[in-house]
Structures are given as C-alpha cells and as structure tokens.
Amino acid sequence: MLQFNSVVSGLPADSPAGPPADSPAGPPADSPAGPPADSPAGPPADSPAGPPADSPAGPPADSPAGPPAESPAGPPGESPAGPPGESPAGPPAKSPAVSVVQVAVKYLNKDKNKDYISIPGYDEPIPREVALLTLASKGNAQEIIQLLDWQVFEKNYIMVLERFTPCEDLSRFLYKEGNKIDEGRARVIMWQAAKTAYMCCKRGVFHRDIKLENFLINTDTLQIKLIDFGCGDFLKTSAYTERIGTEEYFGPEFFETGKYYAKSTTVYSLGVLLFTLLCGRFPDSIDKDQMKNKIWSVHGFSKECCSLVEACMMENPKERIPLRDICGHKWFQSRHQTAQQQKITESPAENDVNRLSEGEILPPLASVSQSEDKKYKCIEEIHSCQNGIGKKLGQGGFGTV
Known part of the structure; x- marks a missing residue:
C-alpha cells in the first residue's frame, strides 16, 4: 500500500502567532506616555481596552502625563497595553519558514x-x-x-x-504520447536507464525487473528514477535460475536453458525498453529474426538508434553489447542531441559511474x-x-x- x-515543519514567517510591531493592539513606539483619549493609535475613551475618562482606574482624559505611578494600568511612561512596540502578549516570536x-x-x-x-x-x-x-x-x-x-x-x-513532481511512470508517459515518442526523447531516457542499470551492477545489485513501469519520469525535464527493487538480488557471476521479474523483458536464453546471467539479461531488458519507447509494442518473432540477422530497422529512426536496439537484443547473450559500453554507444554522441538533452546526458553523475573500478561494490549506508x-x-x-x-x-x- x-x-x-x-x-511539515515550522510555520510561515508571516504566521499570525503575534501581531507586528505596529499592530493596533499597542500604541506607536514614539508615544512617551500613552496616546491621548482621541488618539487613533489607541482605543477610544470608552474602549474595553482602557477605562473611561472618569474611571478611578485611570487618569482624567486631559491628563498629559498618563496614569499615576500607583495606577493599576501601569507606571508612567508605559502604555496601558504594554511597552511600546510590543503586543499585549509580549513580542511576537520569530517562526521558522514552512518546510x-x-x-x-x-x-x-x-x-x-x-x-x-x-x-x-x-x-x-x-x-x-x-x-x-x-x-x-x-x-x-x-x-x-x-x-x-x-x-x-x-x-x-x-x-x-x-516523491518528485511532476512525474509518472514511463508506461503512462508513453501511452499519453500515443504509444510512441520521438528519437530525441528516447535517447535521453535510454541513456539514463542504461547508466542507472550499470550503476546498480557496479554496486552489487541486480535489479532484475527493468521495464517501463519501474521508471518514473519528470515530464518537464525528462529525468528518470528507477524504483521497485523487490525482484532484485545480489549481483553474482554465476547463473540465476529463479523466474522473477517480467517475462517480456527476459532474455530468450532463460526459456531455452532455464538459466540467465545478471548483466546480459539487464542488457536485453534495456533493449526491450528502448524498443517499446520507439515502437509502442513488444518485439515479435519477425523483429527478433531481423535482429538476429542484423537487418532490423524502423522507418523514421536513425541507423545508430536501430543498431543499439539490435546490439542489446541479440539472441546469443555473448553477442550482446556489454552493459558498460551502452552509454558510450555512438547514438549518444552530442551531435545527435539538443542542448537540453546534452545537459542531461553529460551530468556530473556520469563521472561517478566511470570512476567505479571493475568489480567494485561500494559499501552500503551506515544507517537509514x-x-x-x-x-x-x-x-x-x-x-x-x-x-x-x-x-x-x-x-x-x-x-x-
């Protein structure tokens, strides 16, 4: 669920926790002895905030010096409502901004x-x-x-x-786009997906469920985030035999031998992801036969784009492009990208991935x-x-x- x-922490800086210094609840700061009875800065003579002019608790209305020292309303030089510039309850506390x-x-x-x-x-x-x-x-x-x-x-x-906004998963994003997106946006999404999958493997994690539904996309910037590691496992060099994940993204070797390897399966899943972004459907037997013979292409997409799909989805796992080489494929060269797309695919995070030595597994968080x-x-x-x-x-x- x-x-x-x-x-939420704190209150806004302009919170009504206390009136400002010039609040009508107190007289102006330059009032030496309280305002006269008809002063606009203080209550009228019959106001509940102060006694009437003939009240025994306060001075007559024409008293210029304010209440006598023993008056319950306060000593001379102070406003009946409190010191100048302050509210009756004291100075307003500074509230932190809302977060x-x-x-x-x-x-x-x-x-x-x-x-x-x-x-x-x-x-x-x-x-x-x-x-x-x-x-x-x-x-x-x-x-x-x-x-x-x-x-x-x-x-x-x-x-x-x-939770970042605005976002939706890639499946919904693709549906809203008519089940196909242009090559430029597909390039930006694929580069990030490949980098993320590579990063997971370098940190010892086999996600095992790379698919449209497990990527969230910011619809304004095209930045994506991988979610749902529930099907994952520790990365190992030996074969896996458990059928966990989504069938359409599994490499054919599993259905032939009952075994699969983490990196080559991840590469195949990325190929299916790119295929669906371009074609709006899963590859069929005709597509797979053409890829096997390296003649697959889609009208309207560049040769470099189609070659990457083929390289990821080769039937023989040993013939697939290595996971570490996908982000360096010629399709991602800057001459193919707009300025916004190039900014995403040349983010500083790429250097962090490239600096990871072969086989290195970074230590986990010390605590959550x-x-x-x-x-x-x-x-x-x-x-x-x-x-x-x-x-x-x-x-x-x-x-x-």
Whole structure:
C-alpha cells in the first residue's frame, strides 16, 4: 500500500502567532506616555481596552502625563497595553519558514515479504527491498529513487521514499504520447536507464525487473528514477535460475536453458525498453529474426538508434553489447542531441559511474535516516497490488510484477 504524505515543519514567517510591531493592539513606539483619549493609535475613551475618562482606574482624559505611578494600568511612561512596540502578549516570536516535503510511503505485508538479507552496517537481516535499495542508492545516484526512512511493525513494514513532481511512470508517459515518442526523447531516457542499470551492477545489485513501469519520469525535464527493487538480488557471476521479474523483458536464453546471467539479461531488458519507447509494442518473432540477422530497422529512426536496439537484443547473450559500453554507444554522441538533452546526458553523475573500478561494490549506508522531527501526514491512500507494490506514485506509479 502506498500513501502520499507531506512532511511539515515550522510555520510561515508571516504566521499570525503575534501581531507586528505596529499592530493596533499597542500604541506607536514614539508615544512617551500613552496616546491621548482621541488618539487613533489607541482605543477610544470608552474602549474595553482602557477605562473611561472618569474611571478611578485611570487618569482624567486631559491628563498629559498618563496614569499615576500607583495606577493599576501601569507606571508612567508605559502604555496601558504594554511597552511600546510590543503586543499585549509580549513580542511576537520569530517562526521558522514552512518546510513541506512530498513523500511516498510504501507498505509491504510481512507475510508476503518474508525475505530478509544481511548487508554490512546492520547487525540483523533487513527486508530484501530495503537492503538492495540502500546499496544501490548510496552516494550520488540521481536516477535511483531515494529511501528516506523505513520502519518494521508487527504485520508489515513501510518504506518512506522521495516523491518528485511532476512525474509518472514511463508506461503512462508513453501511452499519453500515443504509444510512441520521438528519437530525441528516447535517447535521453535510454541513456539514463542504461547508466542507472550499470550503476546498480557496479554496486552489487541486480535489479532484475527493468521495464517501463519501474521508471518514473519528470515530464518537464525528462529525468528518470528507477524504483521497485523487490525482484532484485545480489549481483553474482554465476547463473540465476529463479523466474522473477517480467517475462517480456527476459532474455530468450532463460526459456531455452532455464538459466540467465545478471548483466546480459539487464542488457536485453534495456533493449526491450528502448524498443517499446520507439515502437509502442513488444518485439515479435519477425523483429527478433531481423535482429538476429542484423537487418532490423524502423522507418523514421536513425541507423545508430536501430543498431543499439539490435546490439542489446541479440539472441546469443555473448553477442550482446556489454552493459558498460551502452552509454558510450555512438547514438549518444552530442551531435545527435539538443542542448537540453546534452545537459542531461553529460551530468556530473556520469563521472561517478566511470570512476567505479571493475568489480567494485561500494559499501552500503551506515544507517537509514529516521529523523524524529519529521511528521508524516497522510493525504491520500492507494491500494497495493498482490505483491505489495503500489500502482501509483504522484501522477504515475510503482510498477507491478
């Protein structure tokens, strides 16, 4: 189950916690002994805020010196309502500015998600998705959803995740675009997806469910974020045999041998992702035969673009382009990009990926932030699907499996 939430701290600077210095509740600061009875800065003689002119509690209306020292209204030189420039309740406190952070809260049923694994930095095993996301999002990982907090309860555990707007998942984004997008936007999305998948593997995480539904996209900037590590596993060099993930994105080797490898399968999934962005459908047997013979093409798309699809979706895993080489493919060269697209594909985060040595696995977060001063106020609730993965986040959603 997912809930939309707002983290709110403090009040606005102009909060009505106290009147300003020139509030009508007190006289002006240059009033030496309180305003005369007919002063516009103070209450009239019959105002409830001060006694009438003939009241025994105050001086006559024509008294220029104000109330005598023993008057209950206050000593000479001070306003009956308090010192000049201050409200009756004292000076207004300076309130901090409002800080509102939109978050997404993901609920997972412990009975259906019993898989706990151990990672460095934690004394006991923690939920698989929490562990893998913690590993993958360490440091500068702009294209991976950030885990802000998590808690374990008796029947479920929750994950508090960042929520950026405006956003929706790539599947919905593609649908709104008529199930096809132009090559320029497909290039920007694919470059980020490939970089993110490579980063996960370099940090020892095999996502295993790369697909449209598991990427959120900012519809204004085209920046994307990878979500949902629930199908993932630790990266290993040996073969996997479990059928976990989405069938349409699995490489054909699994259906032939019952085995698959992390990096080559990830490359194939990225190829299917790019194919669907360009064609609005999954590849069929004709497409796959043409790719096998390296003659596949789509009218209206460049030769470089089609060659990358072929390179990712080769039937033989050994013939596929290495995962580390995708971002360096000639299709991503700057001459093909607009200024905005080039800015995204040349982000500083790329250097962080390139600096990772072969086989390096970065250490996980030492701890997950659990700030006590954050108050999560539910503003909307969304039901989850069978595996506890919410269907929507912002205007888009967490993907299903």
